[in-house]
Amino acid sequence: MIRLIKSTFYKEEETKKKLCNFISTAKQLSFGQECEKFERKFAKWQGRKYCIFLNSGSSANLAIIQALLNLGKIKKGDNVGFSALTWATNAMPLFQLGLNPIPIDIELDTLNVSSEKLSETLKKYPIRMLFLTNILGFCDDIDKIKKVCDQKNIILIEDNCESLGTIYKGKKLGNFGVASTFSFYVGHHMSTVEGGAVCTDSDQLATMLKLVRAHGWDRNLSEKRQVRIRNKFKVNSSFYSRYTFYDLGYNFRPTEINGFIGNLQIEYIDEIIKKRKANFIKIAIPIYSKTDKYYPIKFDHINFLSNFAIPVICKSQKVRDELVKRCDQKIEIRPVVGGDMTSQPFFYKYIKHLIFENHNAKLVHQQGLYLANNPELTEQEISEIIKIFTHNSHNSKK
Ligand SMILES: Cc1ncc(COP(=O)(O)O)c(C=O)c1O
The missing domain is CATH 3.40.640.10 (Type I PLP-dependent aspartate aminotransferase-like (Major domain))
Structure with missing residues (x-):
């Protein structure tokens, strides 16, 4: 795992x-x-x-x-x-x-x-x-x-x-x-x-x-x-x-x-964030570019990217659910942070009267997940992640 x-x-x-x-x-x-x-x-x-x-x-x-x-x-x-x-x-x-x-x-x-x-x-x-x-x-x-x-x-x-x-x-x-x-x-x-x-x-x-x-x-x-x-x-x-x-x-x-x-x-700290950035590049670029099942995430406007998890936003809930199954017992995954806050019970318990249109946040809530980006990931684990996330994609990009 x-x-x-x-x-x-x-x-x-x-x-x-x-x-x-x-x-x-x-x-x-x-x-x-x-x-x-x-x-x-x-x-x-x-x-x-x-x-x-x-x-x-x-x-x-x-x-x-x-x-x-x-x-x-x-x-x-x-x-x-x-x-x-x-x-x-x-x-x-x-x-x-x-x-x-x-x-x-x-x-x-x-x-x-x-x-x-x-x-x-x-x-x-x-x-x-x-x-x-x-x-x-x-x-x-x-x-x-x-x-x-x-x-x-x-x-x-x-x-x-x-x-x-x-x-x-x-x-x-x-x-x-x-x-x-x-x-x-x-x-x-x-x-x-x-x-x-x-x-x-x-x-x-x-x-x-x-x-x-x-x-x-x-x-x-x-x-x-x-x-x-x-x-x-x-x-x-x-x-x-x-x-x-x-x-x-x-x-x-x-x-x-x-x-x-x-x-x-x-x-x-500088060593940690450099390693995480290198992991992100190794994992996210193939995942985001090899298949069109996921929405692309833009990061070329950022000089230095530092994150601790890699988000994947699927083009449908079905694709996300399949991915969740494929990761089972192999890769630990989570929803993308807390997801859309307006969909959380604490939010609608207290805010009943207002309707907010958070279309994109809702989509991420329903179709997204994230996976690890820790500085101790091995090359073998990185390959395993890429394999699972680009697996059998019938609509793969060339
Ligand atoms: C955006 C954001 N704000 C606040 C927090 C809370 O931090 P802590 O877990 O240290 O309380 C988190 C935790 O994951 C977070 O992701």
């Missing part, structure tokens, strides 16, 4: 040995220096001023929305656009925090929202914020999406949990919006077992995210910022300052264990 995830870490043995040694000698395992070191390293690698390290990508999504609410940048009841094809915990924070979720359909050839789809949606629904997902390492014209957002005063936030390392028009995905979220879950590009982050260049947002991450208190702010916030709220006593809660927060802190692993794994 060719598994989606082969190991917990890149260079698993060596990483686990170092981890055992760290745990047995560390004085502190709750949030501390290792986490802060990882934040500096990741922010530098991503090319952002700040990284706020959290315990998952889902927490990162909830934290950024809460931070924007706390700062008054968005308010309850605002329309917020999001990619109809995404992961559930991209859309869920919008429901949980009282916003009005507006799904935006994707383009079939890039699997992502385009500036055109955004503009079509804006004709019907004005939005205050766009929570854009960069799906599976791909993107559409995100530079134009940003322009539309700038013109219309829409806050652009990227959910980059699936596209760490992709470069479009010379810029890393995750650097187009005001802030972007990341996941370091074991199946994603880089693993801290569980983990996530928000990156931003905004001092104000970074400060609020640190409050949101830990109880709404000021414990992890710089001394200068602590003085400022304590003066603002007239907290003069060092006794009460320890337990003063300034705004709405959670406990989304990662541990030193996650931080330590992050510091080890980030040293391999």
Whole structure:
């Protein structure tokens, strides 16, 4: 069986040995220096001023929305656009925090929202914020999406949990919006077992995210910022300052264990994404080009493609179902991320009255699947994947 995830870490043995040694000698395992070191390293690698390290990508999504609410940048009841094809915990924070979720359909050839789809949606629904997902390492014209957002005063936030390392028009995905979220879950590009982050260049947002991450208190702010916030709220006593809660927060802190692993794994990140890119080229090009049973996916507009799974969108449900059978016990497969969000029970439980036309997201939901792209795939496994996905295609291209 060719598994989606082969190991917990890149260079698993060596990483686990170092981890055992760290745990047995560390004085502190709750949030501390290792986490802060990882934040500096990741922010530098991503090319952002700040990284706020959290315990998952889902927490990162909830934290950024809460931070924007706390700062008054968005308010309850605002329309917020999001990619109809995404992961559930991209859309869920919008429901949980009282916003009005507006799904935006994707383009079939890039699997992502385009500036055109955004503009079509804006004709019907004005939005205050766009929570854009960069799906599976791909993107559409995100530079134009940003322009539309700038013109219309829409806050652009990227959910980059699936596209760490992709470069479009010379810029890393995750650097187009005001802030972007990341996941370091074991199946994603880089693993801290569980983990996530928000990156931003905004001092104000970074400060609020640190409050949101830990109880709404000021414990992890710089001394200068602590003085400022304590003066603002007239907290003069060092006794009460320890337990003063300034705004709405959670406990989304990662541990030193996650931080330590992050510091080890980030040293391999360029190697990991290069291997995944090479796998993608070896697998996807023959699969996409040898048969016309699948919709083509465009990626030649992307400078560097970085994904952790390879999507295949069949031209009919029958072809997809046959493929699912053919993969049984041989290749581990999944639906394309969370599929069309409006088809998910949590969505129609809460949004009953509105009808959205997410034709392409629905098609991907009904006719798509994805398979592994992990850095440990062997040449033999790659050949096996290609064989199964191009098998016996009576309508093969020459
Ligand atoms: C687009 C997207 N956003 C958010 C998440 C949530 O990340 P996590 O699993 O770290 O909570 C995922 C997870 O797969 C995802 O694909």
